[in-house]
Amino acid sequence: MESIKLFSKEFHQNPYDHYKNIRPHHPFAKVNLVNENFHSWMAFSYEAATAVLKDERFIKDIRNVFPDAYSDDTMPPIAQSMLFVDPPDHRRLRQLVQRGFTPKHIARLRGRVEEIAREESSKMRSKKQVDFIQSYAFPIPIRVICELLGVPAEDQRDFQRWSNVMVDVNEHDKYEQSTAEFMDYLARLFELKRQSPQEDLLSELIHVEEEEGKLTTNELFGVVMLLIVAGHETTVNLISNGLLALLTHPEQFTLLKEDYSLIPQAIEELLRYNGPVEFSTDRWARESFQFMGQQVNKGDHVIVSLASADHDQHMVDAPDTLDITREKSSHLAFGKGIHYCLGAPLARLEADIAFRVLLEDYPNISLAADLSELEWRQSYIIRGLKELPVRLG
Numbered sequence: 001m002e003s004i005k006l007f008s009k010e011f012h013q014n015p016y017d018h019y020k021n022i023r024p025h026h027p028f029a030k031v032n033l034v035n036e037n038f039h040s041w042m043a044f045s046y047e048a049a050t051a052v053l054k055d056e057r058f059i060k061d062i063r064n065v066f067p068d069a070y071s072d073d074t075m076p077p078i079a080q081s082m083l084f085v086d087p088p089d090h091r092r093l094r095q096l097v098q099r100g101f102t103p104k105h106i107a108r109l110r111g112r113v114e115e116i117a118r119e120e121s122s123k124m125r126s127k128k129q130v131d132f133i134q135s136y137a138f139p140i141p142i143r144v145i146c147e148l149l150g151v152p153a154e155d156q157r158d159f160q161r162w163s164n165v166m167v168d169v170n171e172h173d174k175y176e177q178s179t180a181e182f183m184d185y186l187a188r189l190f191e192l193k194r195q196s197p198q199e200d201l202l203s204e205l206i207h208v209e210e211e212e213g214k215l216t217t218n219e220l221f222g223v224v225m226l227l228i229v230a231g232h233e234t235t236v237n238l239i240s241n242g243l244l245a246l247l248t249h250p251e252q253f254t255l256l257k258e259d260y261s262l263i264p265q266a267i268e269e270l271l272r273y274n275g276p277v278e279f280s281t282d283r284w285a286r287e288s289f290q291f292m293g294q295q296v297n298k299g300d301h302v303i304v305s306l307a308s309a310d311h312d313q314h315m316v317d318a319p320d321t322l323d324i325t326r327e328k329s330s331h332l333a334f335g336k337g338i339h340y341c342l343g344a345p346l347a348r349l350e351a352d353i354a355f356r357v358l359l360e361d362y363p364n365i366s367l368a369a370d371l372s373e374l375e376w377r378q379s380y381i382i383r384g385l386k387e388l389p390v391r392l393g
C-alpha cells in the first residue's frame with residue numbers, strides 16, 4: 001500500500017473531513033509526515049488508537065530499540081523526560097512529580113486559578129476587540145504552571161517562543177538555537193534556586209537531583225521543559241478551540257450560558273470534538289510483528305491521531321456533532337495507558353474556571369473574523385489557531 005500524504009494547508013484547516021475519508025479504509029496505515037522518504041504508521045480508528053497506546057511493543061525510547069545508535073549525551077534533555085522514556089525510568093520520573101498533580105492536590109488551587117482568570121479577564125474590560133489567545137487563553141495556564149513550578153511568570157513570552165519552536169512544523173530550523181536559549185535560561189534559574197531554595201516544585205526537583213541521586217541533570221532539564229511546554233501549549237488551545245466551537249454552535253453556547261453546571265461535561269465534549277492535542281507523541285516498534293493486519297518492522301515510527309480516533313463513529317454516535325449534553329465519552333484527548341496525561345486534572349480545572357469567568361464577564365462575546373480567515377498552526381502535535389479575534393461587547 002502507498003503511504004498516505006497527510007499534511008497540506010487544506011488538511012490543517014479541516015482535518016476531520018480528511019480523517020472521515022481515510023479511517024474506514026485505513027484504520028492503521030502508512031503515512032508521509034516529514035518528507036517522502038520517511039514513513040510512519042498512523043492509527044486513525046478508535047480501535048487501532050487504543051490498541052497502539054496500550055501495546056507495550058510500541059515503546060517511547062528510541063535508545064531501547066537501537067541502544068548503540070543513541071546515548072544520554074546525544075539525546076536532547078526533553079527526550080529524556082517521562083514522556084519519551086519507558087519503564088522503569090518512566091515510573092521513576094513520573095513518581096517524582098505525580099504527587100503535585102493528583103485531583104485532590106489540584107483542587108486546592110481552585111481559588112488561586114480563579115484569581116488569575118479574573119485578573120486576566122478584567123484586563124480586557126477596556127477593549128472592544130482582542131486576540132482571545134494572547135489576551136486570555138494563554139496567560140491563564142502559563143501563569144498557573146509557572147507558579148506551580150516556581151518559575152518567573154514575567155518570562156512567559158520567552159516560554160511561549162521556545163515552546164512554539166518545539167511544536168510547530170515551520171519553526172523547526174530554529175530548534176537548536178531555541179533549545180539552547182531555553183537551557184541557558186533554566187541553568188541560570190537552577191543556580192538561583194540552589195542558592196536560595198523555596199517552597200516550590202523546582203526547588204524540590206533540584207534537591208532530588210543533588211541530594212538523592214534519583215534524577216540526572218539532563219532529566220532535571222527534561223522534566224522542567226516538559227512541564228512548562230505541556231503545561232500551557234495544550235490548555236491554551238483547549239480554551240481557544242473550545243470557545244471557537246461554542247461560537248460556531250450558538251445553540252450549544254446558549255445552553256451553556258443558561259446552565260453553568262454543564263461546564264464540566266461541555267469541557268469533555270470540547271476535548272473530544274476539537275481537542276488541543278491532535279497527535280500522540282512518537283512511538284517506535286520494539287520488534288517486528290503483525291498489527292491490525294499490517295507488517296510492522298522493528299524501529300518503525302508510530303503515531304496515533306487522537307483527533308481521528310475521537311471522531312470515530314464506533315466511539316460515539318454522531319461524532320461530528322457538538323453536543324455538550326453528551327453522556328461521558330471515553331475520548332482519547334488525554335491519551336491512554338502509562339503515558340496518560342499527568343496534567344489532566346489541572347487542565348480540567350483551568351478550563352472550567354476560564355469558561356466560568358468568561359461567561360460571567362463577557363456573555364455576548366462573538367467572533368470578529370470570518371471562519372475562513374482563521375489560520376491553524378501547522379504542528380505534528382498541537383491543534384490550535386494562530387489567532388482568535390473576538391468582540392467582547
Ligand code: HEM
Nearest residue numbers: 082083230231234235238280281334335339341342343347
Ligand atoms: C487540555 C490540556 C491537555 C491535553 C489535551 C493533554 C494531552 C496529553 C496527551 C495526549 C498526553 C499523552 C501523549 C502520548 O501518549 O504520546 C499527555 C501527556 C502528558 N501531559 Fe498533558 N495534556 C494537557 C495538559 C497538560 C498539563 C496542564 C500538563 C502540566 C502539568 C500536562 C503534562 C503532561 C505530562 C507530564 C505528560 C507525560 C505523561 C507521561 O509520559 O507519563 N498536560 N498530555
